[in-house]
Amino acid sequence: MRTILYDVHCSLGGTxxxxxxxxxxxxxxxxxxxxxxxxxxxxxxxxxxxMAVLLVEGAGVRKFLNYAVTKEISDLKVGRAGYGLILDERGFAVDDTIVYPLGEERFGLVVNAGMSGKVIEHLKKVPGGSGFTYVDLADKIAKLDLQGPKSYEIMRGLVAGPEKVFEKLPYFTFKGDFDLAKSAVKLTDGTPILLSRTGYTGELGFEIFLPLDKARELWLKIVDAGARFGLIPCGLAARDSLRAGAVLPLSHQDIGHWHFVNTPWPWALPLSPEGKFTKDFHGRAELEKVKDSADHTLPFVGFDPRKVDEKEAKVMLADQPVGTILTVVxxxxxGRIDGKVVGLASPDKPEGWTPKGLVCGFVKVSKNLAPGTPIALKDSRRQLKAEIVSDIRPGRTARRPLK
Amino acid sequence: MKELSELNLPSNVKYHEEHEWVSQSAPFRLGISDFAQDALGALTFVELPEVGAKLVRGEEFGTLESTKSVSPLISPVNGTVKAVNEAIADNPDLVNSDPYGEGWIIEIEMAASELEAMLDVAAYKKLLEESAH
Incomplete structure (x- = not known):
């Protein structure tokens, strides 16, 4: 399949x-x-x-989605977005999603490429899920992600009434509606959009949902307006390395057909400070059963940019294999300065310093390893030193106030 | 990706099926072709052999890495590593920006007859055309 911007990518010489x-x-x-x-x-x-947008509508839909999605959304207000997992009854990930409450009986779900059909089929089978209207907006809505610290300055000039639109728009909030004809947020030319202060890079930015037939025009306008800020079109490889450094999972690679528990994304689960589940959700019973025995997914950082082949590599702890690699980029x-991970956005980086890059990603191991634990990544070619960490790329801007 | 017609394929080097080039007379330098650098994408790391290391035709002697992948460097000849390009260890981007010049990878001590098994530019172009279909 092709997105509406396929010809644009080809004309730009995209691989x-x-x-x-x-x-x-x-x-x-x-x-x-x-x-x-x-x-x-x-x-x-x-x-x-x-990526796919679904609309789920009907009386009691909030209560149902609060059961079908791991995130606590019983009190998620219209205008706030929530990241959660859609699990099957085994506690395995069907997909991850951002939930957008559009009204008390109308919710939007953004899911991954090619997943809309599977997610709708799954939700209809979840207890209580058969009575709602499910609409796949794949053939109506395009999405552009504008990401990076200059995103706000670029987007400000393209939106009608920016003072009002960007007022009170912190990370994980949105304005507008997926029923774009109803959306109060518009571009300067009148095109209705849903503007979401979210993204997949860890940096300040927006996901812009708009009518398919307006996508090309907005793409060109953003490229034009962004040129003086160093904006360039970016592909999937950069998206992957940016999200990994931001400790964000890739669905079907870092989360998938195994128990969604003991992950670096505990905020996707309804957990009390004591680590107990605070609501019922589909898959909960299984997760409670396996929590103490299930594998742990943990972020790691190495000491240079070299990688191993994640398909064959093993994670070694003191010469013993303890797991596999999910993502390695x-x-x-x-880079490291005196052993410490420093980034281009770190306030303490030395003047004129250029990072050499570091290997990073996620491992899935049989025991919980504390941050700082040395591990090795071993394939048939090499064995690389790395360490378990709690965070990867310092100085991320996603939560920075808009100004 | 570049179209075949856009590739820079100089005629003063010999090519290998694994998309490397070697200069036609001493000093014998080896690098990767424009096709290879374009297909691999922006390089993040080059693992070079030690000076003095033996090269065996068909065997791996180093790696080229992009943000996502690790690709082996396969020797097209038998010989010995005479020198390595330290500049690309610091700046792998040179392999992308100037694959036949500043982005050379190693210099080889070898018999000129080693080149006989390699391809001239016409044969290499034909190989690329065939693999594109």
Whole structure:
């Protein structure tokens, strides 16, 4: 399949690959390293129209979704977004999602490429899920992700009435409606959008949902308006290295057909400070059963940019294999100074310092390892030193106030 | 990706099926072709062999890495590593920006006859055309 921007990617010289059934740009001629750095230093623009938007409507839908999605959404107000998991009865991930309450009986769910059909089929079978209206907006809505510290300055000039739109728009809030005809948020040319202060890079930015037939025009406008801020179009490779450094999971790679428990994303689960579940949700009983025996997913950082082949590599703890690798990428915006991980956005980075990049990602291991635990990543070619960490790329801007 | 017609394929080097080039006369330098650097994407790391290391035709002698992948460097010849390009260890981007010049990878001590098994530019272009179909 192709997104509405396929021709734009080809004309820019994008290297196209299959992702979730869509032909998507892996990188453009500027290359994945420059694209990664552009998002950290200025801004980058991603076509994310391959992702799917679902509308779920009906009386009692909030209560149902609060059972079908792990995130506590019983009190999630219209205008706030919540990240959660859609689990099956075994506690395995069907997909991850951002939940957008649009009204008391109307919710939007954004899920991954090619997942809308599977998610709808799953939700209808979850107890209590059969009586709602499910609408797949894949053929009506395009999405562009504008990400990077300069995103706000770029987006301000493209939105009608920016003072009002950007007022009180912190991380994980949105304005507008997926029923775009009803949306009060508009571009300067009158195009209705849903503007979400979210993204997949760890940096300040927006996900912009808009009518399919307006996507090309907005893409060109953002590229034009962003040029003086160093904005360049970015592909999937930069998206992957940015999200890994931001400790965000890739669905079907870092979360998938295994128990969603003991992960670096505990905020996706309804947990009390004591680690107890605070609501009932689909898959909860199984997660409670396996919590003490299930594998642990943990972030790691290495000491140089070298990688191993994640398909065959083992995670070694004192020469004993303890697990496998889920994600391994090089984040080229970080390096080590006196052993400490420093990033291009770190306030304490030395003047004129250029990072050499570090390997990072996620491992899935049989025991909980504390941050700082030394591990090795071993494939048939090499054995790399790395350590378990609690965070990867320092100085991320996603939560920075808009000003 | 670049179209075949956009690739820079100089005729003064010999090519290998694994997308490396070697200069036609001493000093014998080795690098990767424009096709290879374009397909691999922006390089993040080059693992170079030690000076003095033996090279065996068809065997791995180093790696090229992008943010996501690790690709082996396969020797097209038998010989010995005479020198390595330290500049690309510090700046792997040179392999992308100037694959036949500043982005050379190693210099090899070898017999000129080692080149006989390699491809000239016409044969290499043909190989690329065939693999594109």
């Amino acid at each position: 196209m690959v299959d992702f979730g059934g869509y032909d998507m740009p892996l990188w453009y001629p500027s290359g994945a390293v420059k694209e990664h750095l552009a998002v950290l230093g200025g801004a980058g623009l991603f076509d994310t129209s391959h 090089a984040d080229m915006a970080i």
